[in-house]
């Protein structure tokens with residue numbers, strides 16, 4: 088009980104949030120590395136079961152070899168288990184100067200970036216919202232979005248386990264009206280899913296190409312469940328704007344294969360939806376008057 092009262096003070100809450108950001112960030116690096124590999128193995132084993140049912144037994148055995156909890160952290164190059172010191176968030180990377188202590192292979196900088204971003208979102212949330220359930224909810228929201236962002240950038244994949252987690256948690260938190268009313272959250276989820284689903288099918292009918300992944304519908308539904316239906320256009324606006332800013336230079340640099348069934352050189356939309364959703368949930372109250380002002384002044388002029 089004493090710890091609980093202590094955490095209601097702004098400074099202890101800020102320090103606690105930064106520590107949690109570092110610990111969760113370390114967990115997230117493991118998650119973004121393992122979850123896509125576990126999913127790929129499961130698809131592989133399902134295909135094998137369909138093709139050759141008699142091998143089911145050994146494949147299932149192989150599929151459970153690695154899970155999120157087992158084995159402990161190891162170097163993906165030499166498979167050598169990490170020491171406790173290497174597992175320290177951020178410090179582990181810096182102490183080893185970004186290399187495996189056993190085989191000296193460089194560890195990708197994106198793992199350090201993910202840990203730093205995890206601390207950054209926790210710190211900014213604690214500073215912006217102060218102690219309380221709303222800040223804790225925003226941190227959980229941000230951490231799941233970070234995992235989705237990194238997995239989608241690397242694998243063009245938004246795992247159902249993470250998008251559904253976000254969807255259900257958004258609906259539950261808004262039962263307490265943390266960000267919007269329960270009914271606005273419900274309609275946000277429905278409108279989020281249906282809007283991108285329609286865009287997907289209209290685009291496919293018109294061009295015969297696939298413009299986005301199905302995971303994008305589920306992510307947008309989850310963002311609707313967190314923010315409510317009314318701000319969905321705002322999220323889409325920020326996502327598209329940041330998408331153009333970041334993707335356009337990349338597309339101009341690369342040659343675009345015209346025969347590809349997937350739109351242009353595959354740049355996933357999920358990360359930009361995640362950015363739009365995060366900005367809306369954390370900075371939405373500050374942004375709204377600005378966006379309204381913009382609409383009002385353009386209406387007058």
Ligand SMILES: [Zn+2]
Nearest residue numbers: 162165187190
């Ligand atoms: Zn190694």
